[in-house]
Amino acid sequence: MNINQKAVNALRVLSADQVQKANSGHPGLPLGAAPAAYELWANHMNHNPKNPNWENRDRFILSAGHGSALIYSLLHMFGYEGVTIEELKKFRQFGSLTPGHPEYRHTKGIEATTGPLGAGVSTAVGMAIAEAHLAEVFNKENYPVVDHYTFAMTGDGCLMEGVSYEALSLAGTLKLDKFIILYDSNNITIEGDTDFAFTEDVEARFKAFGYQVIVVKDGNDLEAISKAIEEAKAEKNKPSIIINKTQIGFGCPAKVGKASAHGEPLGAENVQAFRECLGWESQNEFEISDDIYNHYSELAENGIQKENEWNEMFAAYTKEYPEMKKLWDEYFADVDMSKIMDSKEYWEFENKSMATRATSGTIINKLKDLYPNLVGGSADLAPSNKSEMKDAGFFSPQNRGGRNIHFGVREMGMTAITSGIYLHGGLKPFCATFFVFSDFMKPMIRLAALMGLPVTYVLTHDSIGVGEDGPTHEPVEQLAMLRSIPNINVFRPADYTETAVAWATAMQSKDRPTALVLTRQNLPQLKGSSQDAFKGAYILEEASNKENIDLIIMASGSEVELAVGAKEELEKAGKSVRVVSVPCIDLFEDQDCAYKEEILPSSVRTRLAVEAGEPMPWYKYVGFEGDVVGMTTFGASAPAEELFKHFGFTVENVVNKAKALLK
CATH class of the missing domain: 3.40.50.970 (Thiamin diphosphate (ThDP)-binding fold, Pyr/PP domains)
Known part of the structure; x- marks a missing residue:
């Protein structure tokens, strides 16, 4: 032998x-x-x-x-x-x-x-x-x-x-x-x-x-x-x-x-x-x-010996092309977060209503210019996801330098491929589709979380706000599903600032994926939103009497606007109401007990959560004496405004739910 x-x-x-x-x-x-x-x-x-x-x-x-x-x-x-x-x-x-x-x-x-x-x-x-x-x-x-x-x-x-x-x-x-x-x-x-x-x-x-x-x-x-x-x-x-x-x-x-x-x-x-x-x-x-x-x-x-030969070639390469060595180091090093945190342009926005999917698209194109190794694409939905990097080309047999990727209608394959791009080294990848199709992505998202891969998922059309496409395309249980996966940050931002924080969190991550859950419909820029969103939850609007809070309203994404509107009505009725924006439960759970107590004081047991999705994740925060305005059924096919009204996502209904708790 x-x-x-x-x-x-x-x-x-x-x-x-x-x-x-x-x-x-x-x-x-x-x-x-x-x-x-x-x-x-x-x-x-x-x-x-x-x-x-x-x-x-x-x-x-x-x-x-x-x-x-x-x-x-x-x-x-x-x-x-x-x-x-x-x-x-x-x-x-x-x-x-x-x-x-x-x-x-x-x-x-x-x-x-x-x-x-x-x-x-x-x-x-x-x-x-x-x-x-x-x-x-x-x-x-x-x-x-x-x-x-x-x-x-x-x-x-x-x-x-x-x-x-x-x-x-x-x-x-x-x-x-x-x-x-x-x-x-x-x-x-x-x-x-x-x-x-x-x-x-x-x-x-x-x-x-x-x-x-x-x-x-x-x-x-x-x-x-x-x-x-x-x-x-x-x-x-x-x-x-x-x-x-x-x-x-x-x-x-x-x-x-x-x-x-x-x-x-x-x-x-x-x-x-x-x-x-x-x-x-x-x-x-x-x-x-x-x-x-x-x-x-x-x-x-x-x-x-093979590596030694490569090292010799690489040394000669860097001597002849020092600018490429600098670029190589940028590609293969940890993300330089100062590019984001010190960028005035990154944090600036127009004070007008925008869908967070559109906001994300604006931010992607700012990040594209800050980080040349950002690559990504969509499952045939880039125009809807707003995920295309302008003037960056599309990866193809004819253009290997393209930074956008046409994944085609292949959500699960796209998610696995995105993991592989990161695992190779040198690139910071993202992928995008409609939020409801995260069901197709879930097995590969789970593997990415298990591996600790800091890849980013852009998931748009996040609720019954999808509207006329109907219940097949309206995600109601997907937020709870994603949040149940260990080692992933699930962000549902309410405006530009929170979306910018979500993307910054994704870029700085070293050991967990980030899911950005974004709206189809326009949302206002909120006066109280801030970079405190890095902590997952923060006080968006303080109660009129912070020493004697009657009610805490928690919300994410498009429902933060409702929480703010309900606070205004309740305060008129003499109630002291704190609004807490919760763009990322996962990050909030990472905070120390002192911060959690500061945001959600245990002495205030009357709490209401508002989110156009499965209410399960919120019961931990509202307790036995609180309530959730959420989705316990599938959606329907109708204009978004009609659906939000039908399923109770109105200021009036939030106020009524709050009054019932305050009796």
């Missing part, structure tokens, strides 16, 4: 041992896909285990994240920091670096959190977009400082999920030639043969998408795999998919080709038989011979 075959089998053995020791996991894919993974990492992928964050490394995404034992075996054998044999032994255990599915920012060498099928390969499309855009911005003749590939390893399940259709179709349209999919085609899912539910012609589908399609008939043939990868790299006009025909559970006589190999340990006896079938010398778990470790060390040195 030559050293390459030993190296492949080492990945198989370590993967099987991890799953067996944990008595949990998915050994099938690692056993079948190990040859393709080895050939790619060993001979075709530029990566440096000593510097996993090297900017010009090739990216590898294990989209079939259930096969995580395979990538942990690769990281261990190549010598990535922290991924020791002891960590492999703690596979799927609390606090280990080898969790059940790969997690970004948890284990060095993991480029994205994967597991929900289709998400990883869709995220990889964003990485390929980022590479192409940055290459256009930075590369000079003889200095290809941005020049790398994005590889995604997928399985049958990934290609069944709708999100992959969305993203991979766009990748074909955009002709992302440095995007290469390695499809582990073993024709098995949890329930059995894929013929039960998946008989489509994958080759034909990807040819229709505009891909180069390469088939490797024997997934154990390293030479054929190598040739396929080189052929994919040689294609300069389209992305590629390598359909690698494998056997799930390869090497385990009792499991090979069977659905039971997918998601359960092989079993002690089968592990022994598996080792014998492979011709593996040792029956001891997690035991790898020195010659194999030495081989991987030599391969890792190749990666170190």
